[in-house]
Amino acid sequence: MEFLVDMVTTVPEGTTEEAVAEIRAREAVRARELAAQGSLLRLWRPPLAPGEWRTWGLFSADDAEHLEQSLASMPLRIWRQDTVTPLSPHPNDPGR
Template identity: 55%
Template sequence: MNEYLVEITTTVPEGTPSEEVDRRRAAEALRARELAASGHLARLWRPTGELRSIGVWRAADEDELHEKVLGTLPLRPWMTLTVTALEPHPNDPGPAA
């Protein structure tokens, strides 16, 4: 699987009932756990003091990433995404793939 750095900013549309926001956030947490268990979500961070997230996601290609991974997130209609394809760096001190 290929790895992608994904920056996500979620903006709740004005006037959305709080019950809808709560329902989607709960469903989002569940879906994130499912995607982590399947190996598609490797890591996820929230920059201190910000309402956005940065994560390392895995998929066969960008089509799968957008359609079958990120596209399945309950909050996706409210998200703005920046996707950067990653490749190993020769000086990466981490474990080999």
């Protein structure tokens, strides 16, 4: 199954720049691992409001439980709210 995930990150007030940089670096490593495993297919940056930190991701997983395991393994999850939309194939999809 494929899932579109809207990921909105809110860094808590008082968090140091060093802490943010460290967790972002770990997030990048984990994203590469998930991509190599075939779980993370694509990432997009939608139009953002000033100060907004948001990403859209296309994930592949056997089911919602496996998707949750992937999302929970991402370091930024501690500050992130995820909205998951399961996707199903469209009969007129030009990519088929």
